[in-house]
Amino acid sequence: MVSVTASETRSRPFLPAAFRNAFVDALAMVAVLVLAGLAVFLFGGAAMQRVVTYAAIMLTAVLGLQIFSGNTGIVSFGHAAFVGLGAYATGILTMPAALQRTALRDLPPFLAGHELSFFAALAVVLVLAVLIGLLTGTPLLRLSGSSMAIATLAMLIIVYTLLVASREITRGSQPFYGVPREVGLWTAVVVASIALLAARLFRETSFGLAARAAADDERGAAAVGVDHRTARLAAWVLSAVAAMAAGAMMAQFLGAFSPRDFYFDLGFTLLAMLIVGGMSSSLGAFAGVVVTIVVVEVVRRFEGGGVVLGFQLPVLFGLTQGVLAVAMILVIWRRPTGLFGDRELDLLRRSESASIAASAEPPRRAGAGHVAADHLSRRYAGVVAVDDVTLSFDTDSITGIIGPNGAGKTTLLNMLAGDVQPSAGSVSIGMPVGKASAFRFARAGIARTFQNIRIFPRMTVLENVVVAARQVEPDLAAAEAAAMRELARMGLEAFADRPAAGLAYGLRRRLEVARALALKPRFLLLDEPAAGMNAVETAELVAILAAVRAERRIGVILIEHDMRLVMNLCERVVVIDHGRVIADGTPAEAQTNPAVVAAYLGSRTARAHMDAKTD
Numbered sequence: 380m381v382s383v384t385a386s387e388t389r390s391r392p393f394l395p396a397a398f399r400n401a402f403v404d405a406l407a408m409v410a411v412l413v414l415a416g417l418a419v420f421l422f423g424g425a426a427m428q429r430v431v432t433y434a435a436i437m438l439t440a441v442l443g444l445q446i447f448s449g450n451t452g453i454v455s456f457g458h459a460a461f462v463g464l465g466a467y468a469t470g471i472l473t474m475p476a477a478l479q480r481t482a483l484r485d486l487p488p489f490l491a492g493h494e495l496s497f498f499a500a501l502a503v504v505l506v507l508a509v510l511i512g513l514l515t516g517t518p519l520l521r522l523s524g525s526s527m528a529i530a531t532l533a534m535l536i537i538v539y540t541l542l543v544a545s546r547e548i549t550r551g552s553q554p555f556y557g558v559p560r561e562v563g564l565w566t567a568v569v570v571a572s573i574a575l576l577a578a579r580l581f582r583e584t585s586f587g588l589a590a591r592a593a594a595d596d597e598r599g600a601a602a603v604g605v606d607h608r609t610a611r612l613a614a615w616v617l618s619a620v621a622a623m624a625a626g627a628m629m630a631q632f633l634g635a636f637s638p639r640d641f642y643f644d645l646g647f648t649l650l651a652m653l654i655v656g657g658m659s660s661s662l663g664a665f666a667g668v669v670v671t672i673v674v675v676e677v678v679r680r681f682e683g684g685g686v687v688l689g690f691q692l693p694v695l696f697g698l699t700q701g702v703l704a705v706a707m708i709l710v711i712w713r714r715p716t717g718l719f720g721d722r723e724l725d726l727l728r729r730s731e732s733a734s735i736a737a738s739a740e741p742p743r744r745a746g747a748g749h750v751a752a753d754h755l756s757r758r759y760a761g762v763v764a765v766d767d768v769t770l771s772f773d774t775d776s777i778t779g780i781i782g783p784n785g786a787g788k789t790t791l792l793n794m795l796a797g798d799v800q801p802s803a804g805s806v807s808i809g810m811p812v813g814k815a816s817a818f819r820f821a822r823a824g825i826a827r828t829f830q831n832i833r834i835f836p837r838m839t840v841l842e843n844v845v846v847a848a849r850q851v852e853p854d855l856a857a858a859e860a861a862a863m864r865e866l867a868r869m870g871l872e873a874f875a876d877r878p879a880a881g882l883a884y885g886l887r888r889r890l891e892v893a894r895a896l897a898l899k900p901r902f903l904l905l906d907e908p909a910a911g912m913n914a915v916e917t918a919e920l921v922a923i924l925a926a927v928r929a930e931r932r933i934g935v936i937l938i939e940h941d942m943r944l945v946m947n948l949c950e951r952v953v954v955i956d957h958g959r960v961i962a963d964g965t966p967a968e969a970q971t972n973p974a975v976v977a978a979y980l981g982s983r984t985a986r987a988h989m990d991a992k993t994d
């Protein structure tokens with residue numbers, strides 16, 4: 380459990396808490412793998428050693444898939460293609476030259492006669508994997524969600540077709556043979572161990588955090604400065620590296636193979652293993668491989684028929700794939716997050732040793748600055764949501780935006796946050812942000828919360844805030860300490876290690892504010908921050924916002940229907956009706972403005988709200 384201390388620890392930790400925890404988790408899984416290797420090495424026969432070697436190779440490939448699909452939430456059917464490319468590249472690079480002259484007579488000269496050792500070939504394959512990852516990822520990741528998943532399927536088919544068509548290099552659909560079989564148990568165990576470390580640690584890097592945040596809520600992630608395309612590309616490239624490393628080992632493990640070995644069957648097996656274990660964690664990938672290999676080894680014995688309890692079984696062709704398919708369906712049905720859920724081992728997080736001190740460093744104060752809307756309009760097929768609005772907001776002030784339902788308040792706020800593009804006019808935030816997009820606005824100091832809360836439910840409460848802190852603080856340990864400080868401010872430190880999904884409604888709203896503040900913003904844009912809160916919670920929120928403003932001198936712009944909150948907290952009130960600004964002044968002026976009363980306060984209840992005096 381994370382504990383908070385009031386002051387920052389004197390000695391800086393060797394590694395940020397998240398990495399220490401990840402490292403220990405990975406070491407625990409590596410220990411199990413090494414012990415399994417040792418057990419079959421000492422006590423198992425050659426057949427058992429081959430099973431564990433194969434399991435370690437598959438583990439490397441499944442971890443590759445997990446790095447991408449587990450962190451981004453996008454299923455990939457294409458990773459078998461990476462395994463195939465790694466296998467063929469290794470086969471060509473390591474095949475003895477004499478054999479090449481007979482088996483691959485038409486091999487282009489630049490590919491011929493290298494005769495590399497396995498590890499030299501692996502190094503080349505890894506470089507190749509980065510290039511192939513960048514080349515395939517850049518166009519693929521322009522798509523989103525299910526279209527991206529379908530595109531990975533297309534990639535699998537394209538690579539298969541290329542392997543079959545490139546006869547001079549691959550022998551087409553004929554078996555590619557003559558690859559030296561240097562990869563044994565320990566090579567596979569070592570490479571799989573490195574893949575385990577990489578997969579477990581990647582989760583905690585800023586790319587891993589960003590990819591997971593975007594998987595949970597893409598708009599919410601952009602609002603805390605996450606560039607999801609870059610994060611996904613990083614995950615894709617690393618996953619290609621792991622999958623191609625698995626392919627390199629597979630080539631030398633099998634010695635002979637054909638394109639069919641890296642097609643739908645393998646793609647399905649990799650996915651089945653990951654889904655059975657649990658897609659979202661490296662623990663899931665690890666467990667999935669162990670469970671499915673054990674099941675497959677047992678089932679395989681019955682595939683060719685045999686006698687069980689006196690009964691003669693028929694030959695059951697495809698029994699293993701069938702059992703895997705049923706296992707996958709059962710898991711998806713009964714346990715959608717896989718056998719091992721979507722949490723890592725988190726060995727250190729469970730103990731006191733992972734305490735993170737809240738940063739004592741005072742957060743930066745916003746300098747003078749402004750956010751301005753210049754003749755801003757936004758139309759939606761026939762509806763003019765915002766109509767020619769010109770407004771300017773300064774730091775060190777709190778402005779309330781009020782107006783009837785559907786007046787255009789949220790649309791205006793979305794444009795000020797770079798989340799919605801104006802149909803006409805422009806937004807200036809006091810510094811250049813290049814192509815306007817929400818993540819660039821967030822990094823430039825425009826933080827926001829949403830009317831419908833957009834936290835990252837599958838991440839912990841602390842991770843929710845660290846994602847934001849990392850966008851402005853490259854040092855992870857410092858980002859953790861800053862995130863802890865914001866959690867403590869919002870009274871959430873006791874929940875730091877819990878999944879955010881478990882928070883009650885009011886606490887989720889607070890978490891969203893803590894997350895926004897971790898961006899060290901110049902402006903904080905809040906869309907109905909008190910919605911759904913009771914009077915006590917609202918009063919606490921008002922006190923927190925007033926304290927934040929006093930401490931940091933930031934500009935706060937909030938949309939709110941709770942007039943008591945607006946009148947108590949805001950120095951300026953902007954009233955919007957039918958997309959236009961109809962009043963802009965002090966709360967007292969708004970209360971007595973006849974246009975406001977006429978346009979906004981038709982009903983008696985609303986008038987009663989408006990008449991609420993400041994406490």
Ligand SMILES: Nc1ncnc2c1ncn2[C@@H]1O[C@H](COP(=O)(O)OP(=O)(O)OP(=O)(O)O)[C@@H](O)[C@H]1O
Pocket residue numbers: 759762763764782783784785786787788789790791830
């Ligand atoms: N994505 C969209 N597509 C089509 N119409 C939209 C879209 N977003 C907003 N609108 C329309 O624009 C108008 C203004 O909506 P907006 O949500 O900005 O108002 P609001 O003042 O925030 O309302 P509320 O107080 O109910 O949240 C409404 O008529 C709404 O239906």
